[in-house]
Amino acid sequence: MSSTTIAADRPGNADPAVTPFTVTFLIRRFDPEVDEEPRWQDFDVEMYATDRVLDALHKIKWEQDGSLTFRRSCAHGICGSDAMRINGRNRLACKTLIKDLDISKPIYVEAIKGLPLEKDLIVDMEPFFASFREVQPFLIANKAPEGGKERLQTVAQRERFDDTTKCILCAACTSSCPVFWTDGQYFGPAAIVNAHRFIFDSRDEDAKVRLDILNDKEGVWRCRTTFNCSEACPRGIQVTQAIAEVKQAIMRGKP
Amino acid sequence: MPQQSAGTLTAAKKTTTSRRPAGTLYRGREGMWSWVLHRITGVAIFFFLLVHILDTALIRVSPEAYNVVIGTYQTPLMGLGEVALVGAIVFHAFNGLRIILIDFWAGGVKHQKLMFYVVIALWVITMLAFTPRHLINVFSH
Amino acid sequence: MSATTIEAPRSPARQAPKRGVNWEKWGWIYMRASGVVLVVLIFGHLFFNLVLGEGISGINFGFVGGKLADPFWQWWDVAMLWLALIHGGNGMRTLINDYATLPMTRGVLKSAVLAAVVVLIVLGTLVVFTFDPCPPGSPADLLPSFCAAQ
Amino acid sequence: MTQSSSFDSADHTIVDGVHYHQFDVVIVGAGGAGMRAAIEAGPHAKTAVISKLYPTRSHTGAAQGGMAAALANVEEDNWEWHTFDTIKGGDYLVDQDAAEILAKEAIDAVLDLENMGLPFNRTPEGKIDQRRFGGHTRDHGKAPVRRACYAADRTGHMILQTLYQNCVKHGINFFNEYYVLDLVMTNVDGVDQPSGVVAYDLASGELHVFQAKAIIFATGGFGKIYKTTSNAHTLTGDGVGIIWRKGLPLEDMEFFQFHPTGLAGLGILLTEGARGEGAILRNASGERFMERYAPTIKDLAPRDIVARCMVQEVAEGRGAGPHKDYVYLDCTHLGAEVLETKLPDITEFARTYLGVDPVTEPVPVMPTAHYAMGGIPTNVAAEVLRDNNTVVPGLYAAGECACVSVHGSNRLGTNSLLDINVFGKRAGQNAVEYSKTAEFTPLPADPAAAVRGLIDSIRTSTGTERVSVLRKELQDMMDAKAQVFRTDESLAEVTQTIHGLRERYKNVAVQDKGHRFNTDLLEAVELGFLLDLAEVVVFSARNRKESRGGHMRDDYPNRDDETYMKHTMAYLSGDPHSADAADHIRLDWKPVTITRYQPMERKY
Numbered sequence A: 001m002s003s004t005t006i007a008a009d010r011p012g013n014a015d016p017a018v019t020p021f022t023v024t025f026l027i028r029r030f031d032p033e034v035d036e037e038p039r040w041q042d043f044d045v046e047m048y049a050t051d052r053v054l055d056a057l058h059k060i061k062w063e064q065d066g067s068l069t070f071r072r073s074c075a076h077g078i079c080g081s082d083a084m085r086i087n088g089r090n091r092l093a094c095k096t097l098i099k100d101l102d103i104s105k106p107i108y109v110e111a112i113k114g115l116p117l118e119k120d121l122i123v124d125m126e127p128f129f130a131s132f133r134e135v136q137p138f139l140i141a142n143k144a145p146e147g148g149k150e151r152l153q154t155v156a157q158r159e160r161f162d163d164t165t166k167c168i169l170c171a172a173c174t175s176s177c178p179v180f181w182t183d184g185q186y187f188g189p190a191a192i193v194n195a196h197r198f199i200f201d202s203r204d205e206d207a208k209v210r211l212d213i214l215n216d217k218e219g220v221w222r223c224r225t226t227f228n229c230s231e232a233c234p235r236g237i238q239v240t241q242a243i244a245e246v247k248q249a250i251m252r253g254k255p
Numbered sequence B: 001m002p003q004q005s006a007g008t009l010t011a012a013k014k015t016t017t018s019r020r021p022a023g024t025l026y027r028g029r030e031g032m033w034s035w036v037l038h039r040i041t042g043v044a045i046f047f048f049l050l051v052h053i054l055d056t057a058l059i060r061v062s063p064e065a066y067n068v069v070i071g072t073y074q075t076p077l078m079g080l081g082e083v084a085l086v087g088a089i090v091f092h093a094f095n096g097l098r099i100i101l102i103d104f105w106a107g108g109v110k111h112q113k114l115m116f117y118v119v120i121a122l123w124v125i126t127m128l129a130f131t132p133r134h135l136i137n138v139f140s141h
Numbered sequence C: 001m002s003a004t005t006i007e008a009p010r011s012p013a014r015q016a017p018k019r020g021v022n023w024e025k026w027g028w029i030y031m032r033a034s035g036v037v038l039v040v041l042i043f044g045h046l047f048f049n050l051v052l053g054e055g056i057s058g059i060n061f062g063f064v065g066g067k068l069a070d071p072f073w074q075w076w077d078v079a080m081l082w083l084a085l086i087h088g089g090n091g092m093r094t095l096i097n098d099y100a101t102l103p104m105t106r107g108v109l110k111s112a113v114l115a116a117v118v119v120l121i122v123l124g125t126l127v128v129f130t131f132d133p134c135p136p137g138s139p140a141d142l143l144p145s146f147c148a149a150q
Numbered sequence D: 001m002t003q004s005s006s007f008d009s010a011d012h013t014i015v016d017g018v019h020y021h022q023f024d025v026v027i028v029g030a031g032g033a034g035m036r037a038a039i040e041a042g043p044h045a046k047t048a049v050i051s052k053l054y055p056t057r058s059h060t061g062a063a064q065g066g067m068a069a070a071l072a073n074v075e076e077d078n079w080e081w082h083t084f085d086t087i088k089g090g091d092y093l094v095d096q097d098a099a100e101i102l103a104k105e106a107i108d109a110v111l112d113l114e115n116m117g118l119p120f121n122r123t124p125e126g127k128i129d130q131r132r133f134g135g136h137t138r139d140h141g142k143a144p145v146r147r148a149c150y151a152a153d154r155t156g157h158m159i160l161q162t163l164y165q166n167c168v169k170h171g172i173n174f175f176n177e178y179y180v181l182d183l184v185m186t187n188v189d190g191v192d193q194p195s196g197v198v199a200y201d202l203a204s205g206e207l208h209v210f211q212a213k214a215i216i217f218a219t220g221g222f223g224k225i226y227k228t229t230s231n232a233h234t235l236t237g238d239g240v241g242i243i244w245r246k247g248l249p250l251e252d253m254e255f256f257q258f259h260p261t262g263l264a265g266l267g268i269l270l271t272e273g274a275r276g277e278g279a280i281l282r283n284a285s286g287e288r289f290m291e292r293y294a295p296t297i298k299d300l301a302p303r304d305i306v307a308r309c310m311v312q313e314v315a316e317g318r319g320a321g322p323h324k325d326y327v328y329l330d331c332t333h334l335g336a337e338v339l340e341t342k343l344p345d346i347t348e349f350a351r352t353y354l355g356v357d358p359v360t361e362p363v364p365v366m367p368t369a370h371y372a373m374g375g376i377p378t379n380v381a382a383e384v385l386r387d388n389n390t391v392v393p394g395l396y397a398a399g400e401c402a403c404v405s406v407h408g409s410n411r412l413g414t415n416s417l418l419d420i421n422v423f424g425k426r427a428g429q430n431a432v433e434y435s436k437t438a439e440f441t442p443l444p445a446d447p448a449a450a451v452r453g454l455i456d457s458i459r460t461s462t463g464t465e466r467v468s469v470l471r472k473e474l475q476d477m478m479d480a481k482a483q484v485f486r487t488d489e490s491l492a493e494v495t496q497t498i499h500g501l502r503e504r505y506k507n508v509a510v511q512d513k514g515h516r517f518n519t520d521l522l523e524a525v526e527l528g529f530l531l532d533l534a535e536v537v538v539f540s541a542r543n544r545k546e547s548r549g550g551h552m553r554d555d556y557p558n559r560d561d562e563t564y565m566k567h568t569m570a571y572l573s574g575d576p577h578s579a580d581a582a583d584h585i586r587l588d589w590k591p592v593t594i595t596r597y598q599p600m601e602r603k604y
């Protein structure tokens, strides 16, 4: 696997990276068929500085305990499968390098918070996607484009919503939000980000509906600007900024 | 179909699924901790305000009654409590302004961390000015 | 060159809220507007009462009565009373919505906050506008200095 | 349960613990091809999309550079040139009627996506912007042309999101994290007809049988037969493997594309769009070596050629780094502005994963296993073929798992995103048409029996072999012996290894014996498919004693049109455990459709 490639194959490594060292991982396990409560379990893994937390999880699963369960696919931060809480912060395991963590202490890994825990690092994503679907995250444009061609859009108009098109629906933001943790009813930053992506798209004709949806009790007004979402977003989306822009648009009554 | 087959599932499904993970404390940054403080101070001020209105209302009852109650505010212990209260109000007020700037000033989101440290700095300055003055008043009588 | 035509979307699962006054939005705006005014009012209040003169030790019926005899301070305090209580009450409502998940508890707590806010606003306003700074029969040394002149 | 919208329990019955569903159209796979088909099928027929991943996790989202279409938005272009480039790029092993359809329908495919909301980069006039890409030329090879429509270096991400958004709009039924593990065939009048699929629900471990009139396979590639690959961990070729095990043929499996610019040692892709924007490949001494190999289009030569040149540079000692085992992709002259706006993601990949900043330093790169040109043979209507001419009624395939063949022996960059849209759409439309007149084929008794047997045997196995060990041996071997350069000897060695691994696989055990979210178990199942597919790749490769496109034989370095101007068709024809692959794999040929362009020597 590319992920377990030893550092010696890798270019650009400073020397310290070539010697492996032992890292302790504390992982919050939960087997729904056995456990009543989640429990912490520790694993020692040989790692290189340039390895990622996902590599460690793979090493544990493949060499020590096959029952360790987590989602992953692309292994380079574009599919959004492996958001988890690493040392108390939401991160993608495949984008978190060992060298960026303090390995003198154990590394804590647990599932993201606020969504129902299913098994080990897996949570039920359905409530998350349900919120996403509710903001009508698709282009609504009733007029046919001229001449059966593309709808025109200036470079500046395209730039307006560029940031929020990057979302990979990993839920790192929503599950880092203290307001979302409270009762799980809040739409959450990810849904707002995806609404923003269409509200500010010059081709879209139904920004009003989305603004109405987010003007709801569980909508943008529940955001308390705690910025956890922006800190957590692996795509570097300025989530709180997007939420602020939606709030402004609601107050203006138009995008 | 045989019992151990993949198609059959053990019954306990629903009872064990939906549980909210607790786990470690989330390590948020400036934004989260400022909110935690804002929330705590807001609640504290609210409860103080309830009491404060009631005690002030005693001026309608009689000067004596009012003076008795206000007298308790002038004890050294309460004096320290007042420092805490003013500290809470000052933080809540400055951080409230920070939140308002985040919401309405275009550069607010970008500079929220800086503004948090400004809030802390202003809070320290205000408290350095207020505390000695107040404690002298409390302890010199 | 025909591009795929796309039919109307399914109806949203959560109905878009009906038009009308949106309390969440106005509550949010109110928190900010009142916050700005409150900074002035509360800081003024604290400065006048705790910093000037003898600070807390100087506060007694005479001091407060003297202040509240002045319409300027009357309106100052009433404004502070209303703005702060509604601000604080609305803030408490947010907290209750966040942390009290049972509908029953939510209802009870919110009613309690509402009751407290209403009662105190009424009480406070009445006190400020109806009280007499020089109640007859009270010892003169407890009263504001101007009472003697009456 | 994790399906998205209107699925409710009243829709299905449970018999002996197995859930039974009925849909007119069942689509396996929710990548670009699957969801493009769903958008066609959903509104007109009762449709289900079954996917082992949440749709937005599919690997289409990893595609970066662009999607080709001769829109001529920025310079003169037309679909005939695009057709020619596709055919030449595929080293003439392309079925030319299919390539023509691909190039012609490309224009609508891009406009469809734009109209669905895809945020393409724009020209100053507000039209869809286009960039250069390897092998795409004006007027039959005169010079590179701007043909790739793109959205920064996130084109695939935008396509995947846009298609998912439109599936939400249409309220498509998704069954997410359901692993399809078998195609159910019913013997009707002596002929096996597809009647449904069997899926394993990851969340519960329960089995679901989906009876369907029309079934579309859109399960993507199988890059995980290699160690160094741009493909996701989940691209294990399950769909192709299922078809294989049914005795249906696989086409042109020896042609696997190695993308020149994978991050060295990691395989994470840096798009060809980087070279489209002007980045240059250099060897250790800083020489722009592609000038020597392809004087006209240099770094923008097709991938097979560039990959080969890179491996050659390294083999001849001109590689860079402490082990002289990679070359450089030099973007430094592009400037921070271009990198941050047009290539932001790959800039970040290099920074995150290698700690190299492309703005100031050249990035170490080496070829990485990228794309399967071969797969399930289909005609241009996306119907799956049972042999060279006969279709399997009601069975369709589209996307990377299918072989139409528009890519021949080497796919041009940006033609795959195009492929999934053009043939995904066709598959969807044709499946609906078919389902309107067809009847349900009755299911056999206990259609889930085979899958249940497979799952149970792995779950209860007390063997001693570990999945990860076997998989690593397979992948290491494939990288070492069946990569960019192959010889009869190296391929024979891999065949031996695979046979050994297959024997050991019988003895594989999993530690997780549970029912819920048992990914341990599924990795074991996936390894089974990897072994099957690797064997077909290697066996087909041994049989093609020539070099063409992505298939480079050191021992037969020339293209041999006389003997090999034809597609390989491989069939499973015996017990896969037999020691000699020839005892269980039967190879056949299928002619290449040639319409306008006679094979010529391929020079750039």
Ligand SMILES: Cc1cc2nc3c(=O)[nH]c(=O)nc-3n(C[C@H](O)[C@H](O)[C@H](O)COP(=O)(O)OP(=O)(O)OC[C@H]3O[C@@H](n4cnc5c(N)ncnc54)[C@H](O)[C@@H]3O)c2cc1C
Pocket (backbone or CB within 6 Å): D028, D029, D030, D031, D032, D033, D034, D050, D051, D052, D053, D054, D055, D058, D059, D060, D061, D062, D063, D064, D065, D066, D067, D068, D155, D156, D178, D179, D180, D181, D218, D219, D220, D221, D230, D231, D232, D235, D237, D238, D239, D269, D271, D370, D371, D398, D399, D400, D401, D413, D414, D415, D416, D417, D418, D420
């Ligand atoms: C890094 C990278 C960059 C690329 N860049 C470009 C580019 O710039 N331009 C271009 O044209 N092409 C590019 N390609 C190629 C192109 O992206 C892919 O070939 C194409 O996206 C494949 O789409 P697909 O729909 O066939 O498969 P995928 O998107 O891989 O989807 C496969 C689907 O099948 C499902 N599935 C698989 N097995 C099962 C099963 N057993 N049961 C149920 N569901 C299953 C999966 O869940 C998934 O939803 C790139 C590829 C990679 C890897």
Ligand code: HEM
Pocket (backbone or CB within 6 Å): A223, A224, A225, B038, B039, B041, B042, B043, B045, B046, B049, B089, B092, B093, B094, B096, B097, B099, B100, C031, C032, C034, C035, C036, C038, C039, C042, C084, C085, C087, C088, C089, C090, C091, C092, C094, C095
């Ligand atoms: C001094 C000036 C004040 C300012 C500038 C101010 C500002 C604010 C602002 C902007 C908010 C909204 C926070 C958000 O939406 O995230 C808020 C919340 C709150 N305020 Fe104030 N406030 C002030 C005084 C008070 C007073 C006097 C009280 C008590 C009565 C109070 C109690 C609260 C409470 C309970 C909240 C809710 C906290 C939360 O939801 O997290 N505030 N304040």
Ligand code: SF4
Pocket (backbone or CB within 6 Å): A166, A167, A168, A169, A170, A171, A172, A173, A174, A189, A190, A193, A232, A233, A234, A235, A236, A237, A239
């Ligand atoms: S906004 Fe960022 S953190 Fe949130 S879901 Fe999208 S990519 Fe993930």
Ligand code: F3S
Pocket (backbone or CB within 6 Å): A173, A176, A177, A178, A179, A180, A188, A189, A222, A223, A224, A225, A226, A227, A228, A229, A230, A239, A240, A243
């Ligand atoms: S974390 Fe939550 S409170 Fe707002 S700023 Fe982000 S949504």
Ligand code: FES
Pocket (backbone or CB within 6 Å): A071, A072, A073, A074, A075, A076, A077, A078, A079, A080, A081, A082, A092, A093, A094, A095
């Ligand atoms: S595995 Fe795809 S984002 Fe981490």
